[in-house]
Amino acid sequence: MEKWLIVFKAVILGFIIIWLFDSQLRSESLLFFLLYISCNLTIYLFQKRPVIHIMSMMTIMLIIIGHLFIEQIFILLLPLNLCEWIIKWTERYFPLLLSAIAPLIFIERELQLLYGFISVISMVQIALIDQYLKKEAAWVEKEDEMRETNDRLTKSLLENAEFNKQLEYTIKLEERNRISQEIHDQIGHNMAGALIQMEAAKRLVDKDQTKAKELLQNAIHISSDGIDSIRFTLKNLKPKTEQIGVQRLKLMIDDFVVKQGVTTHFLYKGSIDLISPIQWKIIIENVKESLTNALKYSGATKIHVDIAVLNKLIKVVVKDNGSGSKKFTKGLGISGMEERAATVNGKVIIDGQDGFSVTLLLPII
Amino acid sequence: MNIFRIFIKEMKSNFRDSQTFIFFLAFPIILMTILGTALTNAFTDGVTIDNEMKILYKNEGNKELAVYFKAFTSEALNHGFQFAEENNADKGITAVKENEVAAFIVLGNEGVDVYGSDINTIESGVIQGLMAGFANQYSLLQQKINPVIAEEIPNDFILTSSLNGKEQPDSMDYYAVSMAVMLSFFSLYASYQLFRGEKTLKTSVRLIAAPITKGEVLIGKMAGSFTMNAFFILVLIFFSKYVFGAEWGEHLWMVLMILFSLILFAICLGIAISFVAKTPEATASISIFFVQIACFLGGVYFPIDTSSGSLFSFFASFSPLTWSNEALREIIFAQNVAAGYPVILINIVIAAACFFIAVWHLHRQEGL
């Protein structure tokens, strides 16, 4: 914008200089030119709004003074500077045109046509440039926004996939641990018992057949118990996701209590087995964020974490007894919670009226 | 069309409100009656031209001018003006200051300077009118000889009417004009409520929800308010003219133009105030304060001399009512129609400025 405006201003300035050259160039006129140029340069050099406004006003005043006391033709510079300034205040082009043309009534007849012509051109030029700039700015903003959203979504998608994979692996690992533990505790014990019985039977088989038979029978019992318990272990000891979820949440809360020394109660009710792993992940992350917020801003001494599984909804509430806040700004933390919830069509409600409470609502899939 | 609907609605609301009539008609008329009759003496004392008015003059112009002036003074003598030559300007001015003479005049080829008495405005106003008439007449005569000079001098004239001495304002004339000016400015009281009223009635919600623009509402309301106030002004003028016999001069159109431009000014100012001030209370108090100060300084209640140079008169010269009041008296009593144009222009320019403030605020804010 500025580049073209400067060119345009230079053209008009050049026109005026040539115009005045015919008569004579007074020293006041020279002073005016210098002042005009320096004022305009200041406008372009300083990007701060107040400076721009003050300098714009001064330039306009300078032009009017120049018009009144030095050379009338200086008024030709007015429309461009006026338009340039006014466009910063209004979005409409009509006041722009009006204000550019308004001085027409005050100036001499000979100059009126020229002035009118220049003011209309200035106005059109500035309006076009302004429109172009606004469009460009809007595009850039939109593009940025889209890129940001894209990044975020990709990231959360990846995160979720990663989480699922990891979760699966964890489950396997935990299962394996449990099984080996179980085998060690139960079956190993049984086997050892059976082995001893059989060893004794082997020794007794020639001396006391009935005793040996008894021992063997014992070993058979123990072995079949062992097989049963292997079956049982394999069938039933698969850990449940809700156990993992609750466990993790509990661990996180306990950790928080230990580290921060804020009393925190955790309650859950309803069939929490309906909560899917990905929902657990979101719940845990959001609870963590809420706890941190409560600690940071609210000055709470007591925090409740409640999970309720309703018919078609999961409701998680983190509520503290702190100062709350009627007007809070949506920071990154809250936006993050909302975004996480949104990935599974969930909602976050934040209420700061009585303490601070964050409610997470997730639909059951 | 929408503008017209809003305009009609405004008219209905305004004319159904009996309080409007009391405030906008009865009040000025009563005030006019009281002030006009009670202060009769105050005016006749200073103004009567029964006593001869002494005027000193100094001629710096050419001979031709001197000849014309001589003829002029002899005619003026019949009407109670006594001219005497005083070639020392300082002495002349001192004489005026000490109130020994009514005015000191310096005649030049370029024009006539009048140093008026600062104690009695009306007296010096009369002399100013007298000399303006002389200048015009002189230029008319000049025209026969030298049309080039005459071209630059306005063609409206004439001295006879002010020489008649009949059209000296008495107190009723004075208050008829100032009440009309005051009433015009009272439009501000109507206009600052134009939008506030919609807000308190909550009807602004409906107006915004309707498929009309805020501009239409603004224009419609202004037109309604303007018409109502113009109507009151007309009633006041005719009432004062035919009941009290107040003088309104021969250029009633010009008088009305000035008063209407003042109404426009007041309406736009009122609307601008109502947008700029944040609360209804602030709007009301700013408006009332503004109108009362402007009325007071504008010489509505008693005449104020703006040329005296005192601090008070300095402030008085800022009141829009002062300009209008003075211009009106020029037109009515001195037949100086040209005095009206700058006042109309100023009024309209300020009105436009206020209008733009209002438009800007309307555009920026949500709702009305």
Add this chain to the structure above:
Amino acid sequence: MNVLEINQLTKKFGQFIAVDGVSLAIMEGEIFGFLGANGAGKSTTINMIAGLLKISKGEIKLLGKDLKRNSKYVKKNIGLVPQDIAIYEDLTALENVKFFAGLYGLRGNELNKNAIEALDFVGLGDKQKSYPKSFSGGMKRRLNIACAIAHQPKLIIMDEPTVGIDPQSRKHILESVKKLNSNGCTIIYTSHYMEEVEAICSRIAIIDHGKVIAEGSKEQLISLITDAKDIQVEVKDAADFDLKEVNELNGVRSVQTEGNVIQIYSDAEVNNLNEIILHFMKKKVEIRSLKENAPNLETVFLTLTGRKLRD
């Protein structure tokens, strides 16, 4: 067909977010209820739809046309019944209706006819020439409605139209809303009277802290939180009553006794009260009292937000 589509609508007042990414679609012929506590963002949403407030973010489409780009068209097809009574005291009832309908482009005979019809519709036909000064609160409310319907809008927005009026007028207004709807009008209705919303709305959005936290018919909303209801039957003597037989009844999930009170836990959707009573009568058991705790919107609201609709 969707009459109104709202997409990610957001309104900020400075830093405060009054409406936060609301998305809704309202279909033709619906009475759509906005339910929420005071200050939840209902009115702000409505005011944006009606064009009273600028939209900070998001879009509103009426009949497929964007509000920002076709604001005249959209405004023309909306009738707004504001929360506050918005009428001119110095115009007669008919003049009020005609003035406002006139702003929507109605002319001459049509204007006159529609205005009179609108007044008849709200039951003020005989008060055409009266000034609203002489009206009761309920009558003013009705005139308030008449002013919004004379131009026959496609969508009527009613923002708490029954605040502070007598039961008679309230009933009249609710009936007019239903009648308007059966004449083909789509209606948005906000209220913090849960009973009103339950009674007339075909679909409801629960709004809290500027967000739509749940949306659907009354039944859908209730089923979000539970699919069960509680029936408590107090009998004279529950000592040797056979609970198993009750358990067999349609929809019943479990039964237990507490003293002389028999608690029946049943599917909310099954209407089995008659059957249960009949069963008790057959068994010649004397019923002392009977209480059904079926969940309603108030329960839904309370469960979802942890607060009551009205404090």
